[in-house]
Amino acid sequence: MGSPMPPGASMCRQSPAPENVARARRFVRSALHGVAPEVTDTAALLAGELVTNAVIHARTEVEVRAWAVDGRAHVRVGDRRPDRGLVPHDRHPYASTGRGLALVEELAAGHGVHSDADRKTVWFELWPEAPAPPGSVWETLAPAGPTVTLTLNDVPYALYWAAQQHWEGLLREALLAASTATRTGVRPADLVAAQDTSSMICACMTTAVEQETPDSSTLSLRVAFPADAAEDVMVLQQVLDEADTAAQAERLLTLPALPQIRAFRHWLFDEIAGQLSGGPPTAWTLVKGAPSATPTELAPWDASEVEAAGVPTVAADDRNRIIAVNGAAANLLGWHAHDLVGQRLTALIPEHLRQRHVAAFTSLLLTGESRILGRSIPVPALHRDGRMIPLRLSIETQEAVDGRTVFVAQLTTTTAPPGPPPAAPGDRHATRPSPGPAHLPTTTRKTTRANLERAAPEWLSLFADTGRALSGTLHPVERLQRVCEALTRRLADWCAADLVDEQGRVRRVCVVHRDPGVLVPPGHLGTLPEMSGTAQGTSLPRVLRGAGPLLVTGIASLGRAANPLDARQLELVRRLGGSSAVVAPLRAQRDVFGALTMVRVRDEEPFTKEDVQLIAELVRGIALGVDNARLHLYAHSNAEQLQRALLPELPRVADLELAARYLPSSSTAEVGGDWYDAFTVPGGDTVLVIGDVAGHDLKAAVAMSTLRNMLRGIAVDRPEPPGDVLRRLDLASHTLSPLSTATCVYALLKGDDGRRSLHHSSAGHLPPLLTTREGDTRCLDAGRGLLIGMDPDQPRPSACDVLPPHSTLLLFTDGLIERRGESLDDAMDRLCRHAADLARDPLDVFCDELVIQFGADSTDDIALLAVRPTPP
Numbered sequence: 001m002g003s004p005m006p007p008g009a010s011m012c013r014q015s016p017a018p019e020n021v022a023r024a025r026r027f028v029r030s031a032l033h034g035v036a037p038e039v040t041d042t043a044a045l046l047a048g049e050l051v052t053n054a055v056i057h058a059r060t061e062v063e064v065r066a067w068a069v070d071g072r073a074h075v076r077v078g079d080r081r082p083d084r085g086l087v088p089h090d091r092h093p094y095a096s097t098g099r100g101l102a103l104v105e106e107l108a109a110g111h112g113v114h115s116d117a118d119r120k121t122v123w124f125e126l127w128p129e130a131p132a133p134p135g136s137v138w139e140t141l142a143p144a145g146p147t148v149t150l151t152l153n154d155v156p157y158a159l160y161w162a163a164q165q166h167w168e169g170l171l172r173e174a175l176l177a178a179s180t181a182t183r184t185g186v187r188p189a190d191l192v193a194a195q196d197t198s199s200m201i202c203a204c205m206t207t208a209v210e211q212e213t214p215d216s217s218t219l220s221l222r223v224a225f226p227a228d229a230a231e232d233v234m235v236l237q238q239v240l241d242e243a244d245t246a247a248q249a250e251r252l253l254t255l256p257a258l259p260q261i262r263a264f265r266h267w268l269f270d271e272i273a274g275q276l277s278g279g280p281p282t283a284w285t286l287v288k289g290a291p292s293a294t295p296t297e298l299a300p301w302d303a304s305e306v307e308a309a310g311v312p313t314v315a316a317d318d319r320n321r322i323i324a325v326n327g328a329a330a331n332l333l334g335w336h337a338h339d340l341v342g343q344r345l346t347a348l349i350p351e352h353l354r355q356r357h358v359a360a361f362t363s364l365l366l367t368g369e370s371r372i373l374g375r376s377i378p379v380p381a382l383h384r385d386g387r388m389i390p391l392r393l394s395i396e397t398q399e400a401v402d403g404r405t406v407f408v409a410q411l412t413t414t415t416a417p418p419g420p421p422p423a424a425p426g427d428r429h430a431t432r433p434s435p436g437p438a439h440l441p442t443t444t445r446k447t448t449r450a451n452l453e454r455a456a457p458e459w460l461s462l463f464a465d466t467g468r469a470l471s472g473t474l475h476p477v478e479r480l481q482r483v484c485e486a487l488t489r490r491l492a493d494w495c496a497a498d499l500v501d502e503q504g505r506v507r508r509v510c511v512v513h514r515d516p517g518v519l520v521p522p523g524h525l526g527t528l529p530e531m532s533g534t535a536q537g538t539s540l541p542r543v544l545r546g547a548g549p550l551l552v553t554g555i556a557s558l559g560r561a562a563n564p565l566d567a568r569q570l571e572l573v574r575r576l577g578g579s580s581a582v583v584a585p586l587r588a589q590r591d592v593f594g595a596l597t598m599v600r601v602r603d604e605e606p607f608t609k610e611d612v613q614l615i616a617e618l619v620r621g622i623a624l625g626v627d628n629a630r631l632h633l634y635a636h637s638n639a640e641q642l643q644r645a646l647l648p649e650l651p652r653v654a655d656l657e658l659a660a661r662y663l664p665s666s667s668t669a670e671v672g673g674d675w676y677d678a679f680t681v682p683g684g685d686t687v688l689v690i691g692d693v694a695g696h697d698l699k700a701a702v703a704m705s706t707l708r709n710m711l712r713g714i715a716v717d718r719p720e721p722p723g724d725v726l727r728r729l730d731l732a733s734h735t736l737s738p739l740s741t742a743t744c745v746y747a748l749l750k751g752d753d754g755r756r757s758l759h760h761s762s763a764g765h766l767p768p769l770l771t772t773r774e775g776d777t778r779c780l781d782a783g784r785g786l787l788i789g790m791d792p793d794q795p796r797p798s799a800c801d802v803l804p805p806h807s808t809l810l811l812f813t814d815g816l817i818e819r820r821g822e823s824l825d826d827a828m829d830r831l832c833r834h835a836a837d838l839a840r841d842p843l844d845v846f847c848d849e850l851v852i853q854f855g856a857d858s859t860d861d862i863a864l865l866a867v868r869p870t871p872p
Contacts, residue, residue: 005065005071006068009031009065009066009067010065011063012027013061013062014064016055016060017055021052022048024048024051024062025047027042027064028040028044029044030067031067031068032067032068032073035072036128038069039073039127039128039460044064045103046104046109046126046348047064049076049100049101049104051077052100053100054077056171056195057081057084058081059081059195060080061080062078062080064076066759071128071170072109072126072127072128073125073126073725074125075124076123078119078121079116079119080119082117084199085103086113086122087202097165097172098424103371104124104180108125109127113420115606121243133241147225147226148224148275150275151220151221151225151275151278152171152219152221152281153220154219154298155284156217156299156546157217157300158400158401161403162404163265163268165403167240167265167360167376168198168202168582169254170240170244170247171239173247173252174186174243174246177246177251184243184246184251184252186246193232193239194235194239196232197236200225200226200229204224204225205221206225207223208222208223209221209503212764217298217299218546218548225276229276230272233272233273233276234273244256244368248366248367250366256366256367256372257368257370258368258405260294260766262368263293263294267287269783278732283542284547295397295398295399297396297398298546299314300399300401301399301400301404301408302564302576303323304324306324307324307326307327309338309410310328311410311412312411313409314326314409315407316407317404317406318365318405318865320344320358320361321345322343322344323341324803325341333384333389334383334399345357349381349382350382352397353379365839372395372396374394375394377392377393377395378392379753386650390530394411395751458490462486462618465486466483466618466622468489470621470622470625470626474500475629475633476627478624479626479629480499481497481512482498483626484512487512488512490599492599493576493599493601494511494513494514494518494576494599495511496511496512496572497510498540498594498596499593500592505528505530506540506544507526511572511850513576524568524571528565530562530564539552540565540569540595540597543583543590544585544592544594547585548583549582549616550583551580552580552582554579555580564844571735577601579600579602579606579729580600581599582612582615583597586617586619586622588623588627588630593626594626598615647662647863648678649658651678653680653686653871658843658867659844659846660864660865661847661848661863662862663855663861663863673692673700673701674693674862675691675704676689676691676863676864677691678865685719685748685750686748686749687715687746687747687748687749689711689747690744690811690812690813690864691704691708691745692744692814694740703740706737707729707742710733711725714732715746721798722759722761723761723783723785723796723797723798724759724796725761726788726796727792727794729746729788730788730796733792734789734792738789739789742762742763742789742790743762743764743765744763744764744788745760745811747760747768755805755869756869757802759798760780761797761798761799763786763796767780767781768780768810768811769809769832770806770807771810771832772807772839772841774839775836775837775839777835779828780799780801782797783799805870807868807869808835808839808843808866808867809868810850810864810865811865812864813847813862815860815862816831816850816854816855817830819855834854
């Protein structure tokens with residue numbers, strides 16, 4: 001137990017009162033008279049920390065001994081509670097408690113603890129020129145008496161560390177307030193019991209975490225607690241709630257708990273007390289609560305994820321300072337990302353709202369109650385040049401591994417702002433100041449590359465196989481199907497993939513078995529039953545709410561189903577077999593959008609925790625690939641719906657058939673500039689239009705819509721030859737959109753009773769194709785002129801052609817016929833041949849067959865408008 005104590009060592013005994021901590025420091029200074037000042041100062045500091053621990057946790061007479069030998073300081077602090085073991089804490093720089101033993105570890109040349117029947121003594125030594133401090137040698141005592149091992153499922157360890165640090169700070173301040181006669185509403189006897197129970201819980205949890213090999217952002221722990229601790233845990237719960245109330249009333253020198261800290265603390269203590277009383281376990285991920293009280297992201301906060309986020313994102317700490325920002329947010333607000341880090345959040349808030357923001361943020365910290373967490377709030381942001389940018393602000397809390405709470409804000413613009421200025425070279429990858437130390441506790445969040453390098457060759461080959469499966473298609477369900485086929489060849493006997501739709505329903509999209517002869521019952525695909533109740537259930541709901549990957553063993557003997565979802569899962573296991581499984585979340589940024597279940601049937605080859613670590617890394621890549629396909633499909637669907645919304649409804653005209661088709665590009669998810677139009681003007685003539693604005697993006701679609709509406713207004717304004725209409729359109733476009741160019745055919749269909757004449761003019765567009773009933777085809781290439789946007793002063797010709805009865809006039813965009821490696825003349829010849837073959841088919845069939853023939857391998861949008869005079 002350190003150096004033997006000489007007979008002349010100084011000693012003092014003190015009562016466990018907070019004011020005696022300062023007296024102990026003064027005693028140590030006097031006992032070490034003559035020792036180097038820096039050694040004396042350090043000894044007094046460490047002695048004060050150890051006496052504080054004894055006052056708070058032991059609450060017995062404290063004995064302090066100190067002496068010096070050859071300039072070396074020796075200090076011992078003893079109490080009469082050998083049953084109250086030490087609980088070392090991780091060195092979180094933002095923690096408000098738990099630093100005493102960490103300081104001893106960091107500064108002492110030697111340290112330790114000794115316990116006998118009636119005394120516990122903590123000692124340390126300080127040398128003027130000490131070697132590197134030894135590692136931790138503290139002993140954490142197991143609970144005395146009988147214990148019960150409880151199950152705590154899906155514990156987000158970053159949130160646990162934050163909650164533990166906060167409640168220890170509350171207890172410390174409540175104890176100090178009680179000693180100074182400050183009214184806290186807490187009975188002294190309850191405060192003593194709460195302090196002991198807190199130390200017991202921290203020690204038990206620390207022991208359980210140290211025995212775990214983490215494989216995800218959450219831990220499922222088996223923790224041994226004293227069998228008779230249920231009542232004491234509920235006393236601790238009550239004391240902390242009362243201390244929280246005192247903190248809200250500013251009667252304690254600490255802040256109250258934020259919503260997510262309070263909610264997690266209640267869940268943890270309810271689980272301990274409930275299971276000790278015989279109740280079933282309920283996973284943290286299955287507990288429902290208010291959005292502000294349940295974090296959507298269970299993983300520890302990571303600045304790199306903010307930088308990689310696809311939406312503008314800003315993160316701030318509890319001092320209202322920006323600690324991370326991505327390029328999208330910086331560009332939106334006119335900054336460089338590295339210039340924003342370290343500034344107060346008010347730099348992005350308009351001046352007239354700053355006082356309101358500070359008041360709301362301060363109220364959140366001082367009361368622990370939120371009005372905006374988890375909600376989407378419309379607010380203006382301040383651009384660097386002074387402009388207001390309307391957006392919607394969504395704020396969530398997330399815990400960092402060092403114990404901080406981080407406020408993560410996602411910004412969504414409600415109107416499209418001007419494009420950002422060009423970034424300086426290197427800005428995209430500019431280095432930023434570190435937001436703070438990230439001392440990992442006994443768990444680590446991500447699987448390291450070393451794990452992969454140590455993996456067997458078959459694992460590395462599996463990573464390659466799943467990568468190839470993801471690259472073979474752009475459809476998310478097809479990607480999952482191919483991934484499951486790769487996994488069943490090398491990793492599992494069968495796999496199931498589930499996706500969450502926009503309404504929150506879970507849909508099983510595929511089940512793949514290694515043996516092609518095993519048929520999967522069709523009833524196991526499609527929408528799965530909702531989870532009813534939260535106390536029991538399979539691992540799937542927990543994974544879909546943020547846990548995992550989860551290792552499941554003994555799945556073939558799970559017994560009776562607790563709910564319809566369990567019943568569906570167990571029925572599938574009974575049909576396909578199952579001994580062990582891993583259920584992994586498909587996660588994109590902050591959201592879980594699905595799950596992947598991998599099952600092994602044979603008892604002799606079960607999944608192990610070592611497999612889970614590698615599966616976590618494997619599924620992370622799979623999720624990224626599937627999410628990219630989901631985003632592409634979603635964007636493509638939205639673009640197509642937008643494009644179709646911009647297209648008109650065809651008019652009903654006597655003795656005239658009209659049909660139109662629009663086919664979006666199969667190789668891009670963007671809207672384009674292709675359009676068609678048909679309407680009647682006041683004189684009764686029918687207008688036909690086909691056009692294509694340069695570009696293939698949202699800007700082109702907006703320009704197309706603007707051009708189409710201008711053309712409608714000009715055509716309806718007064719009757720004019722088609723060439724004059726296009727000239728006026730060119731002038732309007734040149735004035736309002738000087739950088740936009742487009743091709744267009746404007747045609748005016750006159751006459752009735754089947755005798756129709758077509759007056760038309762072309763602005764750089766492909767000529768209309770006329771096909772007679774007998775199959776003769778020709779291009780109406782008269783009336784050609786420059787593109788819209790080239791020269792508005794240039795005169796534009798008009799042409800006139802007769803449309804025979806039952807002939808077909810086809811107006812189309814270049815996406816119908818243009819192909820790489822084929823000349824335009826050859827493409828037009830092909831179109832003429834197909835149109836001739838379809839001349840007598842109904843007009844809808846005529847259009848559909850052309851789309852089928854020409855649209856399969858098109859990489860551009862296709863728009864076509866067909867007209868057929870039909871005399872009575």
